[in-house]
Amino acid sequence: MPIVHIKVSNFEGEVLQSQKPVVVDFFADWCGPCKAFAPILEEFSEEEKGVKVCKLNVDKAQDIAARYKIESIPTIVFFRNGEEIDRFTGLKSKEALKEMVKKEE
Template identity: 50%
Template sequence: MKILNSNEFDDVIANGIVLVDFYADWCGPCKMLAPVLEGISEKMTQVEFYKINVDTSSDIASRYGVQAIPNLIIFKDGKAVDQITGFVPENEIVNRLESLL
């Protein structure tokens, strides 16, 4: 999964369905969620998957009110349409994504 910076963010989320994982390198649950998201991204090729480090891109995290991590925000054509906070099982993430396809 590609790590975005603040300059790339708006262009990347503009079209289609995009899941953005807001994380930090020091976050244990974020590290647990990373391989789950990698697995989902390999299966669900119609969804784009990216990461935002909240420590280096705090402006984007603030824009979307991210106060706890891991925090997944799902965008559809540039608009935030769903949000998942904390570690959740793979099937919950897949179900939420499938409901938007």
């Protein structure tokens, strides 16, 4: 499933109202670790068909970043049924991402 680039206008529909579990990567274009994490997230999105993967640029959606208390990037937040289930901050492996999703099933 391709990565969905979300913004303020479609955050609610794509994330909070999604029928599928959602992983959101809060990132910024200038962030080195965010760029390093991008191929990991891409691989994850191709392998995990039951999970929607989204990216949200915090510089373009500061109110959403503030609502979810995003203080460092990259921060990955896992949502199910519109609720935050888990999160991690920093560069992690694809396996860590899979583990986060699997443990919450």
